[in-house]
Amino acid sequence: MTPLRQLLRQPVRLLAVFLLLGLASAFFCLSAGVFASAQTTLAQVEESYVTIGVPTTETKDVETQYNGLTLHHEESVITDEMWKYLDGLAAEGTIIEGGYRQKYISAYSSSLQSVTSGRQDGKYVPALDDPYDRAIFVVRVVSAQVDPPMEGTDLVNATVTAEIETAVKLHPDYELRNNLRFTVSCNSRDELDALDIAPGKRYLIYSADYIDLDLELRTTIAGDFRCDVSDIDLSRLSYELTAEEMMTEHPDPDFKPVAKYVTEDKTMLLSQKMLNQMNACHLTVNHFNGMYPDDRMAVGIDGTETDIPLNECYLDVYMTPLDTELDTFLKSDEGAEWLEAIHELDVQYHSVSVIGTDLLESMYCFHQGEAFVTEGRSFTDAEYEKGACVCLISESTVMASRLGVGDKIDLSFYWGPDPLADITAPEWKLQPQMYSQRAGLMGGTQEYEIVGVYRQSDLWDTADYRFLPNTVFAPNASLPEDCYSSRKGVFFTYVLQNGKVSALQDALASQNYPTNILFCFDNGYSEMAEILHGFYRSALQLFFAACLTAVAALSVFLALFVNRQRRTLGLMLSLGSGKRAAIQFSWRVAALPAVFAATAGIIVGILTMNVTSRSLLSSASEVLNTSLSSAGAVGFGDIGTKSISMPVAVIAAGVLQMAVCSAAAYLYLRRLAQKSPLDLR
């Protein structure tokens, strides 16, 4: 006499109720799953897609008059008035969500090994290796020649050729070459004379701008032959040129071929200047201490003058005769400052640029996928907010430093002796500052955890919005206050509300501002959003229809099935079973089909949800006649075939329907039980 047995004794009715509720439940569960899927997919897309507006770096020539002179200078095409208007939009928040400003500072970490362009095959660009191209050598002079004096300055240069005896400090990425050519720049003729540079004499030199001429030559040849630098074998050089080769025209009229590099497929002619690069290197020796006027003070990163003379920010080392063994010299009083110079370069080789950000994805490179996290993760909102000491490091730096995600590094921040001069120089590409032992590190060392590793599509690209691999990213709030920032290049981006690019352009046009002062990138959000909103609307309509169907099915269920329990209920009551027991028994009989049907609905819903979602999505795509190709660029390529599956919503819908049917049946039976048993017969 169990409720189940009661049900099984009326198989046709049970089947009818099961089909009625089951179909309604399947439709309801399926539509709930599809609706939740549409909603979640849309929400995720809203969250994942970031629309950025990158300020143009375009400048215009501005002419000003000064003391009767016409002066020209370059100014950004974005005027202060435009910035003000854009900032106003950002504060309002309807079109522009906000402005994201990056900060810059240099840092030293003994755990980090910097990398140079010389490390990467075919990418050697000496200028980009600054300031890692500083070195200390013991050299023996082969020849020396004083350059003609320069007008308007006391500086005197000499061009020296020498053999490198010992590389005291040289960045580990560079190979040591035998032949050295260098220029020594003295602050006066007396200073040069005091050096007494003569063939055969030994010197200790502190240099900058180390250029591996041999590597440069190999890179040039490899570029021409489209092969790896390591494949270049200079023993293939031939000096036997044909008459035709001797007469070959060259873009450089001074180019005189003297040799050729030959492979099976191709021949490249080389000049004497190029041959001189073989096994050679070049550098510059500057005597910074004393180069500046005595009254020139060092300037801080905020632009304010300090009370420290700029000359004193540099060690007084550049070139000194070496008559003794190096070790003996370094132990002498004269060698003490050279020891500091050695330490200075130790720090320099382990220095990096640190970029603080409040939203990594707002930066052009990360937004456009030109830089991306390959291991670990980006920063979380909480980390940005709290200024957590976490960082992202480039893949090449991590490999060179033998570090990984989860490792911790100590960062000691510093500024160079003349920071603004470096940063505002046109050739500056976000390299770390030149480290000065005299200026030292800023107080305190901060421990950072590596939470992610990023990769760039081109490590040594120097476009305005790019950065070099020795760049560490960290949350803005974790950096010291004394940081540099600007509105140019990597330093500034507006983040727009998704789908508001046109609104921004309209707003700019309404102010008669050029619409191209911000380059907007939405990674195809506008197309994607249109499709997804179509999908969402279809899913909503489906869900609405399913709700109506479920209500209709419930009404039929109550009228034709639950109501049939009235006779049993009345009889039970008349036999004295008590209301509660009678209601419970009848309710179990009525609720069981609802439970079976909801379970079946859940199963059917889960099995068909993905197919239905896909079908609705592609229908929306067809109706809107748009493609999802742009979405593929940012990793949403699978969204057209695989929206976010929401089995939880299907289960929840099934459970809800089960609960509603059961509760409605219970309330209905309870209401019936209030009547006299005689009325229920």
Next chain:
Amino acid sequence: MPVLSAQNLSYSYKTKYQTVQAVKDVSCDLNAGTFYALIGKSGSGKTTLLSLLAGLDTPQSGAVLVNGQNLREMDVDMYRRKQASVIYQSYNLFPLMTVRENVMYPLKLLRHSDAGAKNEAQDALKKVGLDESYWKRLPAMLSGGEQQRVAIARTLAVHAQIILADEPTGNLDTENSAQIIGLLSGLAHEENCCVVVVTHDSEAAKAADIVFRMDSGRLKEETA
């Protein structure tokens, strides 16, 4: 002491158009071992009086006394479960329970064990002439007379003291009616039950020890 007494019972109900005074100041004493017939015209209040006596409805005034105790002060469910049993014209069997399960049901309410309930149900069914071949059938597979016998067996199984039957032969042919009246009479005289039968059947009235007539809600005793 009468098993069942009605003391100045009055009951009215509202229809869409009027208030019907179905029972007016009815008093009577009903004893064990007696077969009562309650006759009267349709709408005279017979079934309403029976419902009041069975505790299925509550009178607006007056009282029903069961062995001298006011029914209002008793557990009405327990009264219907143990002391009073109602037999309806439409048999009122559970359509999805077998014959035996129908008879077992009130015994299960009285917390009899499965085996005990089964034995008692089978005994009761045998008493009303339904052998084993009927026990596993559903009510729909039985004739009207057989279904009414099952209803009587259900009454027999719980050994109810009071049996209230509302036109038990209303849907039956003459032969079956006679058998059912015989069974009910037997319950009164052999099982010492107080049997009250609401009927239009003159044969049933003839079989009764005492006949009451209802007329416009009022009760009058007639000589049997």
